[in-house]
Every structure is written in structure tokens, then in C-alpha cells.
Amino acid sequence: MTAYLITSVSVVGAAPTDLLIRDGVIAEVGPGLTAPDATVVDGTGLVALPGLVDLHTHLREPGREDAETVESGSRAAALGGYTAVCAMANTSPVADTAGVVEQVWRLGREAGLVDVQPIGAVTVGLAGERLAELGAMADSAARVRIFSDDGHCVADPKLMRRALEYVKAFDGIIAQHAEEPRLTEGAQMHEGEVSTRLGLIGWPAVAEEAIIARDVLLAEHVGSRLHVCHVSTAGSVEVLRQAKARGVRVTAEVTPHHLLLTDERAESYDPVYKVNPPLRTAADIAALRAALADGVIDVIATDHAPHAVEDKECEWAYARPGMLGLETALSIALDVLGPEWDLIAERMSRTPARIAGLSGHGVDPAPGVPANLTLIDPAAHRTIDPAELASRSRNTPYARMTLPGRIVATFLRGEPTVLDGKAVK
Missing domain, CATH: 3.20.20.140 (Metal-dependent hydrolases)
Structure with missing residues (x-):
């Protein structure tokens, strides 16, 4: 499994800190973390949610x-x-x-x-x-x-x-x-x-x-x-x-x-x-x-x-x-x-x-917790284009509306399913 180091991210709105993901779980939480083998994700300005x-x-x-x-x-x-x-x-x-x-x-x-x-x-x-x-x-x-x-x-x-x-x-x-x-x-x-x-x-x-x-x-x-x-x-x-x-x-x-x-x-x-x-x-x-x-x-x-x-x-x-x-x-x-x-x-x-009753989900990022989390950029805005949605259907009521927030990354048990706002697979 690839290790990931998310730097300077706000966990559920708290002061910025670092998150180290290793072997599917949150290995460490704290400022100034280092992990030479980890892929770095810049979390500046982002909020991490379960x-x-x-x-x-x-x-x-x-x-x-x-x-x-x-x-x-x-x-x-x-x-x-x-x-x-x-x-x-x-x-x-x-x-x-x-x-x-x-x-x-x-x-x-x-x-x-x-x-x-x-x-x-x-x-x-x-x-x-x-x-x-x-x-x-x-x-x-x-x-x-x-x-x-x-x-x-x-x-x-x-x-x-x-x-x-x-x-x-x-x-x-x-x-x-x-x-x-x-x-x-x-x-x-x-x-x-x-x-x-x-x-x-x-x-x-x-x-x-x-x-x-x-x-x-x-x-x-x-x-x-x-x-x-x-x-x-x-x-x-x-x-x-x-x-x-x-x-x-x-x-x-x-x-x-x-x-x-x-x-x-x-x-x-x-x-x-x-x-x-x-x-x-x-x-x-x-x-x-x-x-x-x-x-x-x-x-x-x-x-x-x-x-x-x-x-x-x-x-x-x-x-x-x-x-x-x-x-x-x-x-x-x-x-x-x-x-x-x-x-x-x-x-x-x-x-x-x-x-x-979904164990491992709905738990705030902390040491030892399964790394199921999402990173959102609250300062970003996006205009909804139905043609760009991943669903096979297009019946969104928000077409052409400008909405706050952009999902930057999603991790499922430590593996990214979304990075830089794009699906990994």
C-alpha cells in the first residue's frame, strides 16, 4: 500500500495539522510530520472530514x-x-x-x-x-x-x-x-x-x-x-x-x-x-x-x-x-x-x-482509525455542468448553478478514489 502524507490540513475545522496514512489507517496526526516514502498531498486551505x-x-x-x-x-x-x-x-x-x-x-x-x-x-x-x-x-x-x-x-x-x-x-x-x-x-x-x-x-x-x-x-x-x-x-x-x-x-x-x-x-x-x-x-x-x-x-x-x-x-x-x-x-x-x-x-x-452499523466509517481522522476521509476546498466554487457528472444520468436540478466547495480527494481505507478532484479509476 502507498503511504500518503497530507500536510497542513484542517481536521473538521480545527487548526492545520498533518495526517500520515499508512497501511490503510491514520498512522500519525500532528504538525511537522515527515515520511520520505509517502506521497505528499498539500492540504493547505483544505478541510478533512470523515x-x-x-x-x-x-x-x-x-x-x-x-x-x-x-x-x-x-x-x-x-x-x-x-x-x-x-x-x-x-x-x-x-x-x-x-x-x-x-x-x-x-x-x-x-x-x-x-x-x-x-x-x-x-x-x-x-x-x-x-x-x-x-x-x-x-x-x-x-x-x-x-x-x-x-x-x-x-x-x-x-x-x-x-x-x-x-x-x-x-x-x-x-x-x-x-x-x-x-x-x-x-x-x-x-x-x-x-x-x-x-x-x-x-x-x-x-x-x-x-x-x-x-x-x-x-x-x-x-x-x-x-x-x-x-x-x-x-x-x-x-x-x-x-x-x-x-x-x-x-x-x-x-x-x-x-x-x-x-x-x-x-x-x-x-x-x-x-x-x-x-x-x-x-x-x-x-x-x-x-x-x-x-x-x-x-x-x-x-x-x-x-x-x-x-x-x-x-x-x-x-x-x-x-x-x-x-x-x-x-x-x-x-x-x-x-x-x-x-x-x-x-x-x-x-x-x-x-x-x-458501518464500522470504520463515520470516525474522525485520528491515529489508528481506518483512513476513510474526504478533503474539501471550502473556498472553491464550481458551476454544475451535467455533462461532467460521473453518473450515467443527467437529471440534476443544480445545472448551471454555482455552488460552494470542491472535493479535492477521497480516501477509502487509505487508498485514494479521488485525487485533485478527479476519479482515480
Whole structure:
């Protein structure tokens, strides 16, 4: 293994120091380090963070390799500063058996750019009718611990209770896509002033809030772990706040786009802004940002959702919901939160790694710690060009936007996956 000496770098915003990486771990930390055999990386002006961890990534493989593959998504993740991602189950075939989750896990290992941790489906075929092979997936080589029908809500309360009870045996997590389907039938965007003006069927906030309220009660009753995907409304924040105050074992995530973009973007009828849950209002954004700061929302997760051209470049009504997120998430966090490095590290690395049970990830650089880290230049700005993204898809809502921060390097167990802002392989 090549040794690397990162000089004069700020570790999570602290005073500049040197980091020596050797044999896959941080060997030494301190000013004035020397290592004649090491490759030197100039860290002047850079901030070192524990490698980012994404709890919510769609890699599309198997089945929709035209939109993304495990390899292309892993490369996008590394370029975004990630060292681990959790791959959602809505592939084709669905990741509802040990065989499929092991396939995704092995593809991630072969790519070698980030650790790919599969998420298993809660129900067979995401159909919401009967439980998938939760135990078999948990016992597989992939060691699945999070289960989600993301893209579909586990709407049946009896089935949701059974899932929560089942995974409690191995301290697993049910990650819910909170959407009461009977309230969102035909919905095209957030229900509010803009949807009324545009004449589009609205997706009411209460459709999300009602499911979260139900599920925190079920999790409280069972004593199991619940994770709420892509929280998007102020009302959801209050439900979560009350549940956490009671000691319910619930965690929650928010996406970068729900922290930045409002439903007014739909006025353009550009399908790149169509997402599920939909973009909400400025008041919702303010509530989400406050909840992220005070810990009611635990994690920033990308919900990276690549789509092929024909699924996005069409009429709004027929476009599939979803946006790219892996290569821009840290920049959005920096834009929204400012240079609050400890908070960014907590919400984008430490806490998601802890929730997912990913040992060796989410740990600040220190002697003896696995060298999973990312280096960011906070003073740099970049204008997003979709053609330059590593993803196979181009459905980014940030095209032509100038965002703060540039990922300079990413290391996975001491080996660079990104150097000087470019993928190593």
C-alpha cells in the first residue's frame, strides 16, 4: 500500500495539522510530520472530514443499467466525498432476497470505490402484501440491517407492525417512505398555492405526516427501530420532535433538495424538479433546516435517483420523480449550513454510519482509525455542468448553478478514489 502524507490540513475545522496514512489507517496526526516514502498531498486551505456516508442511494443495478450502475454510482459517490452508500432495494429484480442483495454487495466490492451496503425490501416485490426474506438477507454475506420499500409506502399497518417486530430480533431498521397512497393518487407536486395556480393535482403534506405519526406509534409499541426517509414538511418535523421527546427509537433524514428548492420550481414545468416527496414551501424548508441543526432530523441523505433521458425529458405528468444528488450534496450542505464542519460531519458521516452499523466509517481522522476521509476546498466554487457528472444520468436540478466547495480527494481505507478532484479509476 502507498503511504500518503497530507500536510497542513484542517481536521473538521480545527487548526492545520498533518495526517500520515499508512497501511490503510491514520498512522500519525500532528504538525511537522515527515515520511520520505509517502506521497505528499498539500492540504493547505483544505478541510478533512470523515468519509461521507449516504443512507439513501439508488444505484439502479440490476435492471436499469441505462440509468446507473453500481460502478458509475460508486464513482459519483466518491467524487462527492462519500466512502459508503446504502443502496435502495427498488431494482429489477427487487432486492428482496439474499441472492439479489449479495449481487449488489459483490458489485460494490468489485468497483472498489465506496463500500456499497445493500438495503433489502420490506415486502416481496415492493408490493406491500407480504414480508420479504428479511432474515435471509440479514444472514447473507451482505449483512443487511436496513429494510425499505422506498418509492412505495408500507401502507398496511399490520404488515408494518410485523416488519418492525421481525427486525427487532437482530436490531434491524425499517426505513419508511412516508406517503399515504390514498391521499396522493394522481398527485403531481406539493398541494398548495402553486399547484392551484398551475392546475396540477397536489400531494398534501398530511399524506406524509399521517404515516409518520402512525409509524412512530407502532415503533413505540413494538420497541423497534424506525427510520423516516426524505422528511419534507414542517408538520413531519413536529411529529418527530414529539416522538423523540418520548424516547421512541426513530431517526430521520432530509435530502439536499428539500433544504434548498421550493415548489415554485414547478412553475417552469421542467420535469427535473419532479421528485417524491415533492418540493415543498419556503416555510417547510425553514423548519427542516432548524430541525437539522437541533438534531430532530439526524441525517442528510441524498436520495440520489438517476433516470434515463426518456424518463425525464418528457411531459411533466409522465416524467418519473427523482434527482441526482451524490456529487453535489456536500456543496448544498455547505451552502445551507455554512462552514459548520462539526455539524456537517455529524449529519453526513458520523450519524449515518452509526445508524447503518458501518464500522470504520463515520470516525474522525485520528491515529489508528481506518483512513476513510474526504478533503474539501471550502473556498472553491464550481458551476454544475451535467455533462461532467460521473453518473450515467443527467437529471440534476443544480445545472448551471454555482455552488460552494470542491472535493479535492477521497480516501477509502487509505487508498485514494479521488485525487485533485478527479476519479482515480
